[in-house]
Amino acid sequence: MEQAVIYLKIIFAAVFVQNFVLSKFLGLCPFIGVSKKRSSAIGMGLAVIFVMTLASAATMLIYQYLLKPFKMEFYLDIVSFIVVIAALVQFVELAMRKLAPALYKALGIYLPLITTNCAVLGVTQLNLEFAKLNGITLTDCLLRSIVNGVFAGVGFTLALVLMAGIRERLESSPVPECMQGVPIAFIAAACMALAFFGFAGIA
Amino acid sequence: MDWKALSIALGSMAGIGAVLGIVLAWGSKRFFVKVDERVEQVEAILPGVNCGACGFPGCSGYAEAIVTSEATMTLCSPGGAECAHDIARIMGAEVEAVEPKYALTACQGGNVPNRFDYSGVHDCRAAVVPGMGGGIKHCTYGCIGYGTCARACPFGAITMNDKQMPVIDEEKCTGCGRCVEVCPRDLNRIDRESRTVFVLCTSHDKGAVTNKICDHGCIACKKCEQECPFDAIHVIDNLAVIDYEKCKLCGKCVDVCPKGVIVNLRKERRARKQARETAAKEATT
Numbered sequence: 001m002e003q004a005v006i007y008l009k010i011i012f013a014a015v016f017v018q019n020f021v022l023s024k025f026l027g028l029c030p031f032i033g034v035s036k037k038r039s040s041a042i043g044m045g046l047a048v049i050f051v052m053t054l055a056s057a058a059t060m061l062i063y064q065y066l067l068k069p070f071k072m073e074f075y076l077d078i079v080s081f082i083v084v085i086a087a088l089v090q091f092v093e094l095a096m097r098k099l100a101p102a103l104y105k106a107l108g109i110y111l112p113l114i115t116t117n118c119a120v121l122g123v124t125q126l127n128l129e130f131a132k133l134n135g136i137t138l139t140d141c142l143l144r145s146i147v148n149g150v151f152a153g154v155g156f157t158l159a160l161v162l163m164a165g166i167r168e169r170l171e172s173s174p175v176p177e178c179m180q181g182v183p184i185a186f187i188a189a190a191c192m193a194l195a196f197f198g199f200a201g202i203a
Numbered sequence: 204m205d206w207k208a209l210s211i212a213l214g215s216m217a218g219i220g221a222v223l224g225i226v227l228a229w230g231s232k233r234f235f236v237k238v239d240e241r242v243e244q245v246e247a248i249l250p251g252v253n254c255g256a257c258g259f260p261g262c263s264g265y266a267e268a269i270v271t272s273e274a275t276m277t278l279c280s281p282g283g284a285e286c287a288h289d290i291a292r293i294m295g296a297e298v299e300a301v302e303p304k305y306a307l308t309a310c311q312g313g314n315v316p317n318r319f320d321y322s323g324v325h326d327c328r329a330a331v332v333p334g335m336g337g338g339i340k341h342c343t344y345g346c347i348g349y350g351t352c353a354r355a356c357p358f359g360a361i362t363m364n365d366k367q368m369p370v371i372d373e374e375k376c377t378g379c380g381r382c383v384e385v386c387p388r389d390l391n392r393i394d395r396e397s398r399t400v401f402v403l404c405t406s407h408d409k410g411a412v413t414n415k416i417c418d419h420g421c422i423a424c425k426k427c428e429q430e431c432p433f434d435a436i437h438v439i440d441n442l443a444v445i446d447y448e449k450c451k452l453c454g455k456c457v458d459v460c461p462k463g464v465i466v467n468l469r470k471e472r473r474a475r476k477q478a479r480e481t482a483a484k485e486a487t488t
Binding site for chain 2 (some may be wrong): 062066070072075076079080083084087090091094095097098099158172173174
């Protein structure tokens, strides 16, 4: 029961309270770049969920079995994480192209865009909080990281799809000429971020 | 200086790098996917505007379809004949000449009054208002005039004139068909250059009604029907319709139409075609 509450808290925090785009302001590049159409926003979102999950698992293993035993966790985490994530995504892309062409068509074009995205790196850094907790088993730590990774991705997808819906409407709205395109998109994003700050006090 | 920590850090990073490098190298061999190099060549020739006129998702999708021979080489209307020729050279086949196509708006406006004040979104698709009996204009068939087609045109070929009607610049128009897709009234159409006589009205309202609300609407007077020597134009459901199987583009109906609904674009198009051919000749010499 207690475990379930902890996981629920992690999920709620990842999706709403600490939404990567709207309250941590990470991954703004894909957020603005790929939010013009809902279909591509969903594709991008799925790719982010996929990469964040993979990255969470892989970096936590690196941290527990390499960085921590050799006391390198304070200065080598970001460097090794970037390398591992980039290579992992690259490898998955290669394998996907050969083994699952349909999946590659849906996600493949977005994968290279997020190999070293700050949102992906951000989630692995947040996961390190779990590793620093006292009295937590290795599997527990790994499981929490993965859950956090999945739902951070879900939060990113939520923000991206909402934004794409808004921007599709903005397309046919009478926007002043100087504000058309990205400027009005940023203003809309700011309003969304304000709305998401309503979650700030929870949990 | 802590040499031990330094060497551990260096060694582990080098180790990670080496392992990942080897795995990636193995992976790229193991999962190698052969891509037909002609796809890239064809894609380089296509205009790259991703207009979708060919019916494929973007130029790269069309290039792939050409190479796998799912599609013919002449579907790209922005690229035109030249593009089809270049593609044919890569594919090792010949194609017949492609005739240019242009868009045309089948409505001339004609000062149709509004039925009510509209202050909603400045877009035809929004102003059609299905719940209110078909839009803000008294004519429920004609152009709404909010310029959705002009904004949709990827080539800037459509401008709105002072009567809020779209004007198509055939110099810029490539016949891609985007304007056809976006028009909620289905007024735009794409047609071959050599087809020059058109009925520019789509109203099925009774003649008396059309006469009252529009200066350039078909009033179903049947003068064109009587005048046509080839039995090629008929008034069907209060609207003159040309049967292009029979039409010889003589233009007699154009002269008798009391409302100026029928037009003949032959003169302008012939002049433009000649200019294009002389330009092509100059370019080759």
